[in-house]
Amino acid sequence: LAGSRPLQHGRGSALRDVANRLRVRALRARGNHPTSCCSAAEIAAVLFFQAMRYWARQPAHPSNDCFVLSKGHAAPLLYAAWAEASFLKEPELLNLRKINSDLEGHPTPRLPFVDVATGLLGQGLGVACGMAYSRQVLRQGQVSALGGRPSLGQMAGENWVAMGGAGVGKLGEAWPGCDPTLSGQWVDPGSHWGENPGVLAHFCSLPGGGSLPGVEDAENWHGKPMPKDKVESIIGAIQSQIQTHEVLVPQPPIEDVPQISIAGICMPSPSEYTTGDKVATRKAYGVALAKLGAASEHVVALDGDTKNSTFSELFKQAHPERYIECYIAEQNMVSVILGCAARDQAVVFASTFAAFFTRAFVHIRMGAISQSNLNLCGSHCGVSIGEDGPSQMALEDIAMFRAIPGCTVFYPSDAVSTERAVCLAANTKGICFIRTSRPETPVIYPPEETFEIGQAKVVHKSDADRVTVIGAGVTLHEALAAAHELAKQGTHIRVIDPFTIKPLDAATIVNSAQATGGRIITVEDHYTEGGIGEAVAGEPGMVLQSLAVCGVPQSGKPAELLDLFGISTKSIIAAVKNTFAS
């Protein structure tokens, strides 16, 4: 395990020259944050050419040390470092922020040396903790995160959390001998580094404008490109300080990382549910996750201090060494899981109340920009949680996750389909969200039933069907009850379980609509906006009625609330009749 790596002494002047070459490149690139780049030049020089071990020609090599540029607006500095390491060609740096270049304004994994996209201040330390966690399981690697003063200043909130139980603290606990530290304000190349052992180094950069003649410590330079008339004289002044042209070669990594595969994970045993059993989908999630953990040692689970409600506790009981308790800090939880998932080192699942994932929306969207493979399970969706009231009811989570590019949104309606959703999520790229419910509902699928992403199930059907009703979770069971009640009255309806809301099985829905006179009713335990109804409304050739929760709900018994907010069996029957009235 890499940890403390004292500097080779006598390299100080060469490192100072590297730092100044990085400054010159960052200024030439004409980015928007020259001071933020220049203030961290020494730190980058020391990290990339002294402390870190990596193959410069293979930036994504699994054995390479990891680096997170938490202050993503200093991207030109990162690009300059990879040019110094000869991975990027000098002329490419001048394509910064151009449409045909991968050198974006803030770093993204379009570049092989970027594991996690940054540009949202404050997330870096949590991400680095997650990376270090995957790595410490493998007993190797050093992870560094570089943050600016805002990261350690106003954004301290997130960093304090990251330093706590689920962050650096967890590493120390999970990994005896690891002594993670935050290092200080200033790095004097050639000294001190050796005094900062540990898996994580989170630096605060220098005062704005570090070493820029006429700019250092002056006000109002942050976030402003260097004016053309100034830039050449500043570059000249910096170049005049360069004493040697010694090229420093980074140390190679210790190649101790086995190539692991996280693909093709199968459940070790079939589902053990019997049709008619009453099982909450949130519990089926926990059962499935524990089974998945037995299928692969690379499955890691996190929870935000709700494990006895989300049932991730079943995973913890079975695989305690691969469970990370993140406490009530959902933002940090998502930062940590982003890091855990980096470089395909783990299959990661994080769970909490679906309502509380709204606290991490910005981190989830960064996960999409990071091309990250995350699985998130949100329990206690909708008014059907009952007495705890609106603050605990997720009614906007489908809208939130549908708006995440490439996100797969699972909304299983029974225990068997929940188990399939967990297994499919483990094997699906991108961000997956699994929405689970609190109430116990009957198992409707046989244990051997197969499910595919984007494939709906027609769960109730006859040739006489005159309306198609789409329900999910608790409302699918309300729709089935409505179908049976209406059948007694001689009205037949078709009932569809979409299984995934994104992607949506448009073909099955459109075909059913055609078979039922174009009449479609959606019923969901979610707000109207961004929910199932709006997802379906985009499809052509149907007359849609959307039954959804309108307005802020309240406490009450689940059944009372389904009635009050018009998504119960009663409301579905009324809507079906209304379809013909109009």
Place this chain on the structure above:
Amino acid sequence: LAGSRPLQHGRGSALRDVANRLRVRALRARGNHPTSCCSAAEIAAVLFFQAMRYWARQPAHPSNDCFVLSKGHAAPLLYAAWAEASFLKEPELLNLRKINSDLEGHPTPRLPFVDVATGLLGQGLGVACGMAYSRQVLRQGQVSALGGRPSLGQMAGENWVAMGGAGVGKLGEAWPGCDPTLSGQWVDPGSHWGENPGVLAHFCSLPGGGSLPGVEDAENWHGKPMPKDKVESIIGAIQSQIQTHEVLVPQPPIEDVPQISIAGICMPSPSEYTTGDKVATRKAYGVALAKLGAASEHVVALDGDTKNSTFSELFKQAHPERYIECYIAEQNMVSVILGCAARDQAVVFASTFAAFFTRAFVHIRMGAISQSNLNLCGSHCGVSIGEDGPSQMALEDIAMFRAIPGCTVFYPSDAVSTERAVCLAANTKGICFIRTSRPETPVIYPPEETFEIGQAKVVHKSDADRVTVIGAGVTLHEALAAAHELAKQGTHIRVIDPFTIKPLDAATIVNSAQATGGRIITVEDHYTEGGIGEAVAGEPGMVLQSLAVCGVPQSGKPAELLDLFGISTKSIIAAVKNTFAS
């Protein structure tokens, strides 16, 4: 100004008895968190019957001191205190969490003694800071926030931020003589209180189960109702400790709060834009906000360290004493603004990049549950920001705000309509979101043009129109360019500016669709999901083509990106032609 209020000595035993009566009531109510209630009973007793000044019969009296139950799951304790104060009747407490009662599982403003809904841990201190801020402007009042260990523990993140620049620190700075403090772990009634001066007291409650025989300090009691067989013996044990039945009457407030009105604010002068001027809507926001601040001394503005990008700096320059810099801490900013807005003490506007409001989604949703009147302005929406890349581009913000109950979503397309949006937002209940853009776009409305919420403008029209195109912000200007280009080719289209996306002017849209053969095209600088296209798709009798951003974007020039993601003039012309091809 209320601040330090030494306890009247010799009341300690009476306060201890109050605390035990609160425990008994909380246990009788059979809530889910008896230990969380009982552990804070002494604190509640001291606050409600010693420290705070209020009219118990008029809980919403403007001169009353304020109390925020940050640990909202201890709601039964709050209800018990108001029963002790004789505002609630004892039997009502037994209706806790029932559908016909306002005593919800977590407190909401359906109760007159609740200013801000809680149930999301960690927000209380920021909210209390905001309340104290509105109050200190009025030179009165004491605000207390009560949080549990999670609030001060794992959730420390948010609280550290609240203690910083934009929170308690700001109060000290804005209000010389205010010495806000966090008081300690334990309150011994009858002592110490006097040593904790200041406007804010944020307590950590006792170890789980405080004073519950057989429960105190035992494991696994958190969040569990007391079992029926145990509860009576525990209640008996507590009652046996009650020595007196002295009823303590809270101290009346100092009635020094003038009744203020924040209704009917009008701009002091007409818009000063000329049709054809090129002005960014983000700049028009700053201009309008500064004018609004001149119209009413009750207008307060906050920003998340982006004031020179959102142009809220124009308000700061004009009204520095009513500007709160919240730095890069959007969650705390929304908590603070929630508090500022409480009890209609201020007209509040907060601004940052629209992308960064996703960091505060959970706080915004709590704002809706709090029935709060907030105005949020998100700048730099969409790919049209250009080079900074996807982490800075808001493409999910319309989806997010549409999913907030009762939220008004303004998406102005020029400077005049932006100024109207700001004035309408100031006079509109609930949460208002104003989406502004980075690029400069032409002013298209005359200065005297009037706008209404839910009223769209048909900005381009002829009797020969064959397609209706709906655009907003930069895409409205792309649509107008397409209309002119197509007209040259003999194809006429109608162009609509929706002005508000929620509520949507369905009548105008449906009428235009009917007038143009049912053919509608929406074009938006936002992801497909939850955006303008889906909002329109719900309307009947139209064939809709939705042009929106698909997939994670990248850096580039704004015009290049509009083309690349298919929302430019070129793409609109192609879509119009495609409408007839199919």
